Amino acid sequence: MIFARPSQLRAQGILGMNERNADYVMRYNPRRLYPLVDDKLQTKRLAQENGIAVPELYGIVEVQGDAHHMARMIEGRASFVVKPAQGSGGEGVLVIKARAGDSYRLSNGTLIPEETLQYHLSRIISGLFSLGGLPDKALIEYMVRFDPFFESVSYQGVPDIRVIVFLGMPIAAMVRLPTRKSDGKANLHQGALGVGIDIASGETTYGVSGNSPATTHPDTGEPIQGFVIPHWNTILELAARCADLVGLGYLGVDIVLDRDLGPLVLELNARPGLNVQLANRVGLLGALHRVEDLAEIPRSIPDRIALARELATSAHPAAG
């Protein structure tokens, strides 16, 4: 089968790009709120002010060639992450695992000299990775040490959990597992493996690599179905709180599980992708319509999460 029939996708409740943009992103996400999520610095500050756990910010590089400033920021820290404040899709993120004299060891094991790091910073600041190519800032932040739970199904890098929150209700989720192909990055279009998570139970469902189904991790060969994600309720609560914080109706929340600090919010996305549907083999439309049909959405976070899990259970009890 090369193409699915539109009616088949409709029957599975698959949300298409055009419909997502016209009926959800443009309808529920006021453009004036975009800077809150497009600029990771703003997101981080807003989250910190409201007591939402995020990776600690070591500092910001705003000026080209400010090597001294940089040196002070990372003094005494063995590992850190460099990322563009306004990057998208994981582009321009550099994970430094360790330092060896004047060199830095990246998460994939390669050693880069100081010079290369400085060049990377200047590329970030000149706006190479920012949406629309505007000058940007580079964030230097805490490197997440991933939860041993994911040891068997990750290749380098840190897996992250993407939760789609609609009108404050978590409706779908997946975990993105880095692979050799994705160079340790947790981005699906770079080759990471997407694994759906049942909202009700926190249990992994199906996998997707590229656009094809997967049942095992391509590098470790471990099965990926049937895990229950730890701290699941906390993750859902974090996602719902983030949605309340930025006020966007249709939001993607990226959360990582740190070995020591538990779930941390990595970034928010006002135009979350549609691969979560492939990972779960369930379209988003069913869940979106169920939320739109609700007479009232509870204000309290625990009530809301309970309702979200209940809706998910009623939708497909077999998976629960």
Next chain:
Amino acid sequence: MRRGSWHVQILAFVLMATGLGLCWYKSAYLRLPLQPGEDTETWMVQARVTLDARSRPIKASLAIPLNPAGFVVLDEDFISGGFGLAVETDHDRRRASWAVRRADGKKTLYYRLSLAKAAFTATTVPGAVPTYPPKATYDEPYGSAVRALLAGVRQESADVATFTRELLLRLNMSTGDENVELIREGVDNPTDWVHRIVDILQGARIPSRVVYGLRVGTPRNDTPIESLLLVHNGTEWLYFNPTTGERGLPEDFLIWHEGDTPLVTVDGIDRAPEVSFSVTQTQRDVIQVARKRADHLGSVLVRFSLLSLPVNLQNVYRVLLMVPLGAFLVVVLRNIVGLKTFGTFMPILIALAFRETQLLWGIVLFVLLVSLGLLFRFYLERLRLLLVPRLAAVLTIVVLLMAVVSVISAETGMQRGLSIALFPMVILAMTIERMSIIWEEHGAGESIKQGVGSLVIASLGYLVMTNERLQHLVFVFPELLLVVLGLMLLLGRYTGYRLSELRRFRAAAQPPPT
């Protein structure tokens, strides 16, 4: 589509209806052609006045047509050969007057008129509503013959039209009635004949007049002047052929002048002037003819149209008006098909450049420039330049490469290679930059895939934007762009799946195994 899209739908419908309506009006009423390169029949009528000058001041005056019914005047000109010319218009009559202080020998004056059929044949005949003519008094026995004839005709008619027809039939019958024989006496040319008919109609108190003209249907060198009878029935003027009684203005009859003025008058010569007419048929560009027609109808639409621009600007707009079609193609390919490209409208700009280079050479030159540019870009990457200086460097290299390719192709005599100068260099530089970044971040495969995708869209865009028929349609009927705009609005609310998604989500088309 749901919720609030009716607003868009109504707007789109209004835009499309306006566009199609204007287009229909221009095509049906102004007869602007829907096909490119159409010609239409036009006629050139030439009046020739020959006179014998005898060293005296000469004044010649020729009746000429003014807005002849059923025709549109495209052009007219006079050949005066040393005579001074003045054209005088008085109500619905027009005369050309030539004058010269002193002339000797045979002189010829020309008046030439270029005509096309009007979009509609005028339904009303010009001319004021006449008063009833005074009761005619005739000499006997002529008077008795007329009265007897009129009494007979009145018996067998119901109104002015049937009366006239019956009268004409009886008057022209070959086997005689003695009254008709009497009336015919002393008439030896058609002009006298029609004047006699007017005279008889006056006896019935029916207003009538005569117009003269010629049939332009068949091209010939010596076209005779014919007369037409006009009869007023109380509300309008009706045409009758004075010899056959046929009603109506014949299709190809060009009314030249009113019967109450002479065709030609000349003062200052001894012999009567000769007037002759000739008709030739030619083909003219239908757009030109339609413009004249529109002028004639007083249509603002065509007067304020692109056709009134200077030719070089017209050519610019011929290209510019195609750009929205290219943009529409991009909308379809991105939102319905789901292709990815470098930059939203970059393929359209490339397609515009292809117009000059032709498709095959365009693709060859594009691939050549981008590949060479990419090589330089990879080298620049190692120099670790900042963004803007790097972009500027790539741009400079693109320009230099273009110059080198032009020079080489000039030396080797490949003319096509010269047109590389028309490539949008800034767009090329940006394309090279984007390609190299995607190359680095997502690998060569993705980068080349998007590059080829852009090239495919550019080629399709080229095919659409150079389509002669579309070009003609959009240029002559720019309001069709409103239709395109309406379609764009509708597609802006298209929330169905993209073709690429039907493939992407095919794994999710079946319910998952449980």
